[in-house]
Amino acid sequence: MKPVLLKGGRVVDPSQNHDAVADLLMVDGKVEALKKRLSAPDGAEIVDCKGKVVAPGLVDIHVHLREPGREDAETVASGARAAAAGGFTSVCAMPNTDPVTDNQAAIGFIVKQGADAGAARVYPIGATTLGQKGEQLSEFGEMVHAGAVAVSDDGHPVVSTQLMRSALEYARSFGIPVAEHCEDPYLFKHGVMHEGTVSARMGLKGIPSACEEIMVARNLLLAELTGGHIHLCHMSSRESVALIRRAKDRNVNVTAEGAPHHFALTHEATEGYDTNAKMNPPLREEADVEAVRDGLKDGTLDVIATDHAPHHYESKEREFDDAPFGIIGLETALGMGLTQLVGKGYLTLPELINRMSTEPARIFHLPAGTLRRGVAADVMVFDPEVRWVVDPAAFLSKSRNTPFGGWELAGKVERTLVGGVTVFTG
Amino acid sequence: MTVPTLGKDLLGLEPLTKEQIQLILDTAEPFKEVSERTIKKVPALRGKTIVNLFFEPSTRTRISFEFAEKRLSADTVNVAAAGSAVEKGENLVDTARNLEAMRIDMVVMRHPSSGAAKFLAERIRSNVINGGDGTHEHPTQALLDMLTIRDKFGKLDGLKVCICGDITHSRVARSNIWGLRKLGAEVAVCGPQSLMPGGIEGLGVTVFRRIEEAIEWADVLNILRLQLERMKAGYIPSLREYYRVFGVTLERLEKAPRDLLILHPGPMNRGVEIDSRVADGPHSVILEQVTNGVAVRMAVLYLLAGGRPELAEAAKGSGREGEE
Numbered sequence: 001m002k003p004v005l006l007k008g009g010r011v012v013d014p015s016q017n018h019d020a021v022a023d024l025l026m027v028d029g030k031v032e033a034l035k036k037r038l039s040a041p042d043g044a045e046i047v048d049c050k051g052k053v054v055a056p057g058l059v060d061i062h063v064h065l066r067e068p069g070r071e072d073a074e075t076v077a078s079g080a081r082a083a084a085a086g087g088f089t090s091v092c093a094m095p096n097t098d099p100v101t102d103n104q105a106a107i108g109f110i111v112k113q114g115a116d117a118g119a120a121r122v123y124p125i126g127a128t129t130l131g132q133k134g135e136q137l138s139e140f141g142e143m144v145h146a147g148a149v150a151v152s153d154d155g156h157p158v159v160s161t162q163l164m165r166s167a168l169e170y171a172r173s174f175g176i177p178v179a180e181h182c183e184d185p186y187l188f189k190h191g192v193m194h195e196g197t198v199s200a201r202m203g204l205k206g207i208p209s210a211c212e213e214i215m216v217a218r219n220l221l222l223a224e225l226t227g228g229h230i231h232l233c234h235m236s237s238r239e240s241v242a243l244i245r246r247a248k249d250r251n252v253n254v255t256a257e258g259a260p261h262h263f264a265l266t267h268e269a270t271e272g273y274d275t276n277a278k279m280n281p282p283l284r285e286e287a288d289v290e291a292v293r294d295g296l297k298d299g300t301l302d303v304i305a306t307d308h309a310p311h312h313y314e315s316k317e318r319e320f321d322d323a324p325f326g327i328i329g330l331e332t333a334l335g336m337g338l339t340q341l342v343g344k345g346y347l348t349l350p351e352l353i354n355r356m357s358t359e360p361a362r363i364f365h366l367p368a369g370t371l372r373r374g375v376a377a378d379v380m381v382f383d384p385e386v387r388w389v390v391d392p393a394a395f396l397s398k399s400r401n402t403p404f405g406g407w408e409l410a411g412k413v414e415r416t417l418v419g420g421v422t423v424f425t426g
Numbered sequence: 427m428t429v430p431t432l433g434k435d436l437l438g439l440e441p442l443t444k445e446q447i448q449l450i451l452d453t454a455e456p457f458k459e460v461s462e463r464t465i466k467k468v469p470a471l472r473g474k475t476i477v478n479l480f481f482e483p484s485t486r487t488r489i490s491f492e493f494a495e496k497r498l499s500a501d502t503v504n505v506a507a508a509g510s511a512v513e514k515g516e517n518l519v520d521t522a523r524n525l526e527a528m529r530i531d532m533v534v535m536r537h538p539s540s541g542a543a544k545f546l547a548e549r550i551r552s553n554v555i556n557g558g559d560g561t562h563e564h565p566t567q568a569l570l571d572m573l574t575i576r577d578k579f580g581k582l583d584g585l586k587v588c589i590c591g592d593i594t595h596s597r598v599a600r601s602n603i604w605g606l607r608k609l610g611a612e613v614a615v616c617g618p619q620s621l622m623p624g625g626i627e628g629l630g631v632t633v634f635r636r637i638e639e640a641i642e643w644a645d646v647l648n649i650l651r652l653q654l655e656r657m658k659a660g661y662i663p664s665l666r667e668y669y670r671v672f673g674v675t676l677e678r679l680e681k682a683p684r685d686l687l688i689l690h691p692g693p694m695n696r697g698v699e700i701d702s703r704v705a706d707g708p709h710s711v712i713l714e715q716v717t718n719g720v721a722v723r724m725a726v727l728y729l730l731a732g733g734r735p736e737l738a739e740a741a742k743g744s745g746r747e748g749e750e
Contacts, residue, residue: 197629
């Protein structure tokens with residue numbers, strides 16, 4: 001393996017409070033040195049990074065890779081390549097596959113597919129309950145031993161309060177978070193978009209914000225009761241953010257995500273029945289978008305996660321009621337963060353990298369998110385000055401379901417390295 | 427002065443201008459008379475092929491469209507979802523494209539999903555008329571309601587119209603709200619809040635929670651059908667109580683400061699949302715609505731087919747080949 005020297009880039013590493021022009025040397029797949037000026041060892045590949053940003057590879061703790069079950073929409077390999085193209089070096093795959101990833105053998109399959117892909121690292125998340133049915137806990141211990149980094153029934157909530165309590169308690173033995181999709185199923189019933197003026201006009205069944213907030217409140221109370229680590233997925237409403245902020249003030253063991261679509265779009269995007277604006281939780285109001293941005297700024301929301309949800313063309317090409325929820329996000333997330341959060345003054349660039357790399361690695365205990373000496377050399381390089389137009393046809397993901405087609409975004413990924421090996425060049 | 431046109435499709439009243447809505451209502455006037463003739467047929471749409479594509483059961487809307495089409499001399503085919511390719515799993519786009527491959531000119535569609543008419547219209551070249559999409563819009567129903575009100579008052583501007591009942595699940599309510607407001611009427615809705623969609627105030631309507639307040643305020647009541655399933659789904663406790671609290675009864679109407687015009691899009695649940703004595707009473711125009719429905723649909727079909735409004739009278743009157 002050739003040593004790699006990234007020369008003269010602006011190296012941003014929130015884990016070491018580093019933000020300065022420097023050289024980064026990687027040897028044997030590990031970070032060897034980060035210094036103002038380094039000389040290249042013999043045979044090293046030297047990459048001129050002048051004017052570019054060099055950062056620890058991005059980490060997305062919430063993606064759906066659809067394998068096994070819907071390989072027409074995405075596979076572990078295509079998802080890992082799409083991730084690398086977006087600057088991600090680690091992604092965590094949700095277990096709502098078919099069959100559900102709810103046992104050690106299924107976890108082992110995801111790990112193997114990820115390793116074979118040779119792109120971004122893929123860490124499986126195991127199902128909280130068998131078959132995601134909400135009736136019986138899955139075997140957390142064996143799944144963690146096989147490589148799972150968290151448990152979640154994402155796509156559905158764990159409805160039983162007692163079972164959720166047990167999950168939070170049982171997960172403590174393995175030091176893993178329970179990632180929860182917060183939704184009251186009774187209030188949700190058949191909803192397809194945010195309940196508000198737009199749903200009233202369009203005649204679509206609404207999902208009120210309270211549908212999420214009720215479960216957020218329940219889960220925060222259960223985390224407080226048990227001391228377990230609750231991780232709240234894709235927070236979309238202002239009151240959810242406020243509830244988490246208050247819980248953090250009481251030192252409840254909670255972490256939470258904000259998704260790019262929730263800090264960039266409101267329910268108005270649904271006008272015209274665009275099925276690429278149909279996601280769950282739904283796009284909400286301006287004040288909710290503002291709350292998600294503020295939450296990411298003050299740390300109430302610890303991380304940005306995409307909820308990358310690939311769907312085949314024909315399943316989105318249909319009536320709004322019948323189209324599935326979800327959009328893809330791996331190849332647009334960095335650009336959305338740079339444009340919508342850094343560009344609008346909510347976050348500095350190092351703060352954005354922190355929310356997209358260092359923090360997600362920390363809360364899911366992944367060996368990533370840092371350029372400290374000796375860690376695996378997972379690194380991304382991007383040009384902050386380049387502006388580009390999103391062209392879904394050019395995605396490496398197998399799916400195209402994005403509402404951001406045609407958007408002009410800042411920041412183009414030029415190179416992604418995993419373990420010192422270049423897995424993507426743009 | 428330029429004459430407004432309708433464009434390719436009629437998907438709802440929200441996207442239409444005041445002038446376009448007026449155009450349809452005015453064009454309906456000469457067509458009313460056709461249905462009063464012994465031979466109820468004019469050649470305006472001779473040679474046009476129209477498909478009535480109904481994904482939901484419907485009696486009166488489908489029959490009303492079919493009469494309108496036949497009285498304009500169009501060739502029509504009815505497709506119901508049951509027993510068709512749809513039931514065998516064909517999706518909406520494929521169904522439509524197959525129909526279009528048979529060189530049709532227009533599609534009238536009723537569909538259970540909001541937005542389905544727009545979805546179809548964007549994917550085929552034929553004219554699409556929304557015969558009701560989910561809980562979104564039912565434009566021809568609102569147009570016939572408006573025509574009926576205009577017949578009685580000679581205008582819509584300044585009138586107070588209250589739509590009563592299950593607003594959440596009503597495409598008739600939404601289309602009426604858009605159409606009436608564009609033509610200058612004041613619109614209110616009345617019913618239990620459990621049957622009001624969140625965010626309804628954003629549509630520019632007044633909300634009454636008690637039917638007595640609505641009756642005191644309004645010139646016109648448009649009383650919606652209360653579907654029996656709403657009780658099982660937990661929106662209201664019982665039909666019995668609904669009638670006692672929200673029913674439009676003769677006793678309640680007698681307390682009104684003025685006579686109210688009574689509309690109902692049908693089919694009625696007598697003794698649930700409306701008292702039989704009101705439905706059959708002197709101020710009820712429920713059957714006029716049905717009659718006007720045919721004329722309004724003839725007007726819409728004629729205009730979308732490219733008929734010129736100023737020639738509507740001539741188009742129906744002549745027995746000669748072609749209308750233009």
